[in-house]
Amino acid sequence: MYKDLLAPMIHAGGDLHALDCAARYAAMFGARLTALESINLPVPTPGPWGMVPSSAMNEVYDILRSEAGVRSERYRERLAAHDIASHVRVVESLFVNPDVTAAEHARYADLVVIGSCSEGSAELPVVRTYFSSLLLGSGRPVLVIPRDWKMEPLRRAVIGWRPTREATRAVHDALPLLHLAEQVDVVEAGPRGEPLGDGDQPGADIAAHLSRHGLTVRVDVHEQYQEAVASALLRHCAQVKAQLLVVGGYGHSRLREWALGGTTRELLEFGNVPILFSH
Template identity: 45%
Template sequence: MALKNLVVVVDQTAQSTARVNAAILLAEKHDAHLTGLFIASPPVLPSYVAGELGEGIIAIQRRTAQEHADEAAALFRRAVELAGIGGRSEWRALRGNPTEVTGIVGRYADLVVVGQVDPDRDGEVPPVHPEDVLFNCGRPVLVVPYAGRQASIGERVVIGWNASREAARAVNDALPLLEAAQKVSVLAVNPKPGFDGLGDEPGADIALHLARHGVMVTADHFSARGMDAGDMILNYATDVSADLLVMGAYGRSRLRELVLGGVTRHIMHHMTIPVLFSH
């Protein structure tokens, strides 16, 4: 599969610039079409408030939403024109629940680009929740950190590999990026032995598969029972100067990860580079 149709969620927040720029980097590299998507949440007022304040407050909310949409459109159009890809881009402004709408629109794209949820985000602007988009759209989701800016994406890639169905799906979804990368590192943390795990040489089988696709790949593995696997992956990515992490998401239920913790949840909250998740 080639990456020829990308969707990026755009809003009026400061973090949106980095997200749009990340999507543009991929669109340029893969000669892809890029759709900027803005979703305005419909005004939600308790009936007793709407009755007291009347249509005036609703009109103000709608006007504010339109101003936000205009700001986001201007940001997106300025960025794609500056990058010279205006002819391969389009703008869509829709209404509804931002996470649900993104999941639906994302079904018609090769990759959906969203932002990591900023814990300090304005509570009046509903965020797009990457984990829900991931479950709803059936497409890989690239999550861009809310802090920092990416000078490159996909030049130096780390694959978090545990031989699961989700990890295999992620590698396949990311193949166009991996084939174009300068360096790919497969990392297995606390590898599970045996035929249904990572075998005697953790990461060797998936590295061989990628090498047959012409990917420049190496394989590493670490065992450290006392350290969080998510931290090990992020530290390794920093050590090799990675600009993209690829991994399967939620190999166990989200409820179980919420209660017990898990690698997906940890990286969702602590990512320092863009992460391509697949489920």
């Protein structure tokens, strides 16, 4: 059960919508929601006597803190419309990037909720940077909400299943949400028969496991070599009118956003349904 949700404000167009959706998820679980506002303070320029803060830099800090205060008040007003326990936390990032600060605070939450952006948006690099840091650096699941998503009851959930550590982590991180669904589809997308010792029917095995958790599960296999895995998963979600997709998120922490796996990157950019990623 989720008891602590975190919604980092990444200063992109999807922030407020993601905050509203996070509040509704918090209401479902009786959870506390924290909106995280990060202030990115520029590092003082070194001078002849080292790093000495100047009065001009202090004025810049005051302006940034004032702007953050205005945004924070807007978040409080928005959260007040929901009957949940909520808090707006303001943190300052001086010697680390704000996305790294967000990942550090996410370690004390059960679920992180962020907004995505429209396909081809100029905000995509910002969203990708925060998403990568949260996914690879926090150890917590990240739920990405499409900017134009209309919140509705969770009736159908889809799991993009491959027998990997990341996918297994995602399934178990998503269990509180999966229990809200009337039906869960386990979708095996991509080539099968790889010699990984996973058995002939890894989808059936995870479905049997989830059924013992009280879930109603069916397995769907997409052996389509010509279609990208992300496309197959999103197409299935559209066909069954799913309200949630659960997948493992792949990448390498050393390279951050530039090393997200192809499927992870495509789902982040083109996803039109809430997607829970775990790493």
